[in-house]
Structures are given as structure tokens and as C-alpha cells.
Amino acid sequence: MPLTLLYPDSRSDMLDLEQKVFDSDTVLINPRKKSFAEIDLKAWQECDGIVVSRIPINSMVVPQLKKCRIVVRNGVGYDTVDLKVCGEAGIAVCNVPDYGTTEGADTESAMMLAFVLGTAIYDAALRENPTANWTHT
Numbered sequence: 001m002p003l004t005l006l007y008p009d010s011r012s013d014m015l016d017l018e019q020k021v022f023d024s025d026t027v028l029i030n031p032r033k034k035s036f037a038e039i040d041l042k043a044w045q046e047c048d049g050i051v052v053s054r055i056p057i058n059s060m061v062v063p064q065l066k067k068c069r070i071v072v073r074n075g076v077g078y079d080t081v082d083l084k085v086c087g088e089a090g091i092a093v094c095n096v097p098d099y100g101t102t103e104g105a106d107t108e109s110a111m112m113l114a115f116v117l118g119t120a121i122y123d124a125a126l127r128e129n130p131t132a133n134w135t136h137t
Contacts, residue, residue, distance in 0.1 A: 006047035009055045058082040
């Protein structure tokens with residue numbers, strides 16, 4: 001039996017990578033909207049699972065989820081998902097607990113170097129005139 005997965009607020013135009021992961025008969029719905037009300041009610045009622053980023057999955061949404069068995073919060077935390085309401089409806093909830101941790105650490109390290117050691121100033125000077133602004137001392 002084919003699965004229907006709803007990506008209500010995906011930023012991607014196409015879900016081509018996701019489609020490659022699932023069977024060819026899996027239906028991926030990608031309305032790319034910002035609120036529950038903007039999405040056809042039939043999409044909510046017929047989906048088997050939801051991958052959501054920012055749209056709240058709360059007491060207004062959950063009663064409409066007739067077939068849904070799982071909600072995946074596409075990011076760190078559960079700030080947009082009402083865990084109690086989903087639990088009472090028998091809908092499992094999960095998230096991506098370490099999403100972006102490496103990227104965050106890399107960015108923070110680069111910013112510290114830029115501020116403390118002035119690497120951004122040296123970078124700008126070298127880009128302006130690599131020969132005249134280079135010194136090894």
C-alpha cells in the first residue's frame with residue numbers, strides 16, 4: 001500500500017532526493033505554505049506522515065490527521081509540535097536532534113578568529129592587494 005507524506009512548509013521546489021529514498025509509489029505532497037489553513041484539508045486528512053519545519057502541529061491540526069502515524073520535526077527541538085496532543089492521538093513524533101551542530105561550531109570558531117585575531121581585516125587587505133599587503137613577519 002503506497003504511503004503519502006506531507007511536507008507542508010518545505011523550502012524546496014522539488015522533493016527529488018526524498019523521492020529517490022522512498023518507493024516509486026510513495027506520494028510526496030509539497031504545498032510549500034506557511035500555515036495550516038493555506039493547505040488543502042484533504043492533504044492533511046490523507047497523509048500517513050508529516051515532515052514539518054515551522055507550521056504548528058497543535059490541537060487545531062491533529063484532529064484533521066485521520067491517517068497520520070508520525071510527525072517529523074525537520075530541525076532541532078519540538079517547538080512547533082504539541083507533543084501531548086500528538087501523543088493522545090497515537091501519533092509518534094521525532095526530530096533531527098543534531099541538525100546543524102557541526103556547521104554551527106564551524107561558524108562560531110570562524111567568528112571568534114575574525115573578532116579576536118582580526119582575520120577578516122587581514123583577509124580584506126590581501127584581497128585588495130595581495131602583493132603589497134603580504135608580509136611574513
